[in-house]
Amino acid sequence: MPGSSDPAEMARRGRVGALVTLSRYDGRLITQRAREAFIASFWEQARAEAMGRGETITDAEARRRGEFLRRAHYQRLANKSVRARSRAAAQ
Numbered sequence: 736m737p738g739s740s741d742p743a744e745m746a747r748r749g750r751v752g753a754l755v756t757l758s759r760y761d762g763r764l765i766t767q768r769a770r771e772a773f774i775a776s777f778w779e780q781a782r783a784e785a786m787g788r789g790e791t792i793t794d795a796e797a798r799r800r801g802e803f804l805r806r807a808h809y810q811r812l813a814n815k816s817v818r819a820r821s822r823a824a825a826q
Contacts, residue, residue, distance in 0.1 A: 777801035777808070 739745070756765070781800035785792045792800070 774801070774805065777805040780804055 778794075778797045778801035781804055782792060782797045785797070785800070
């Protein structure tokens, strides 16, 4: 029924809307600002950690350290995934 607040119906309608949007626009352009903000958050984390140690770092150094923080983040996710798959396989 139109205007239904049933979560399953809302999810189905949302998927249709997402597909229509992606048919009209490049998905990379749609998510570009979010990706940039996500990456910048690692730069800011690197800068904050450096400041916490009393260091002053350049923008280039913040980007370099931020890249390692981003890679560490994804490695943690991969490790967590491996543990979850191992637990699931053991059951």
